[in-house]
Amino acid sequence: MTSISKAPGKIILFGEHFVVHGNRAILGAIDKYATVTSEKTNTNNILISSSLGQASIEKDENVSNIEKKFRPFFYIAKEIISKNNFENGISIKIESDIPIGAGLGSSSACCVAAAASVSNLFNNTNEKEVLELSIQAEKTIFPNSSGADCTVSVHGGIIEYQKEKGFLKIETENEFNFLIIDSEQVHATDKVVEQVKKFKDENSDIFSELCSEEERLVTKALESMKSNDLETMGKCMAQNQIYLEQIGVSNDILLSITKEIEQITFGAKITGAGGGGCIIALTQKNNDLSEFMNTTKYQTHNVSIQKTGMQVFNR
Ligand code: MEV
Numbered sequence: 001m002t003s004i005s006k007a008p009g010k011i012i013l014f015g016e017h018f019v020v021h022g023n024r025a026i027l028g029a030i031d032k033y034a035t036v037t038s039e040k041t042n043t044n045n046i047l048i049s050s051s052l053g054q055a056s057i058e059k060d061e062n063v064s065n066i067e068k069k070f071r072p073f074f075y076i077a078k079e080i081i082s083k084n085n086f087e088n089g090i091s092i093k094i095e096s097d098i099p100i101g102a103g104l105g106s107s108s109a110c111c112v113a114a115a116a117s118v119s120n121l122f123n124n125t126n127e128k129e130v131l132e133l134s135i136q137a138e139k140t141i142f143p144n145s146s147g148a149d150c151t152v153s154v155h156g157g158i159i160e161y162q163k164e165k166g167f168l169k170i171e172t173e174n175e176f177n178f179l180i181i182d183s184e185q186v187h188a189t190d191k192v193v194e195q196v197k198k199f200k201d202e203n204s205d206i207f208s209e210l211c212s213e214e215e216r217l218v219t220k221a222l223e224s225m226k227s228n229d230l231e232t233m234g235k236c237m238a239q240n241q242i243y244l245e246q247i248g249v250s251n252d253i254l255l256s257i258t259k260e261i262e263q264i265t266f267g268a269k270i271t272g273a274g275g276g277g278c279i280i281a282l283t284q285k286n287n288d289l290s291e292f293m294n295t296t297k298y299q300t301h302n303v304s305i306q307k308t309g310m311q312v313f314n315r
Pocket of ligand 1: 012015016017018019020103105144145146147148149189193272273
């Protein structure tokens with residue numbers, strides 16, 4: 001049997017970084033996907049292949065000895081092999097159309113699709129278990145992950161997420177459209193999260209005040225989303241961008257893209273870790289942004305929120 005799983009990338013509408021420190025965040029799944037194909041093999045090895053390379057690793061190998069780019073997938077296969085007392089190996093092929101290191105949840109979507117695909121080889125498609133496994137897998141390379149990105153990739157749609165409380169689906173009338181502008185500066189999420197932790201340690205009062213401000217902003221943003229008030233929602237995004245600048249995850253390029261795009265959209269901000277990656281701007285479906293898109297030197301993508309999260313198929 002060949003098991004295939006598809007999991008979406010994400011944008012963070014509000015609350016990245018603050019969510020690592022206990023705040024709420026709002027995320028949406030987007031129409032860009034990671035696809036993982038897996039099979040049981042007759043060997044004793046775990047075979048992993050992706051655009052980043054290939055590896056064939058003895059399944060008894062220690063997870064911490066595995067190269068970072070293969071580690072989460074090795075972890076997933078090893079966990080499932082051991083749970084099911086399986087005597088042979090597994091092959092895992094990862095494909096993705098989500099840009100890597102751009103803040104669009106590429107790594108989480110790959111972990112979710114791998115956890116779902118390999119679990120399904122053993123007839124388990126329980127969403128809660130797939131989510132738990134994908135978060136643990138992501139933590140093998142990014143121990144401080146809040147779990148938000150994997151959660152929206154499993155469940156799809158728009159969610160409110162808090163580390164301690166888990167997720168809540170947000171039902172809205174509007175599907176929301178965004179323009180993503182990729183600064184093409186690759187970032188490493190774990191490094192930017194470390195940098196924010198340092199900022200927090202050195203400026204505890206300021207950070208705590210910003211967390212409270214961000215909480216109030218999330219409440220206001222949720223109201224604007226539920227009442228389909230795009231003007232207010234865009235203003236909340238612009239305010240969130242200011243808080244992200246204050247904790248030091250923006251830079252001159254991100255700021256200049258934000259300033260330019262917010263003049264022709266409802267509002268714009270970094271999405272994800274920052275320090276590079278993408279800016280998202282709230283648009284209307286029939287907004288004509290072709291002039292900007294044709295003249296900017298950056299790659300742009302129109303995305304809408306995807307209601308469906310991870311999916312699993314057999315072939
Ligand atoms: C990364 O997409 C979002 C961060 O908030 C980290 C996390 O939530 O784990 C920066």
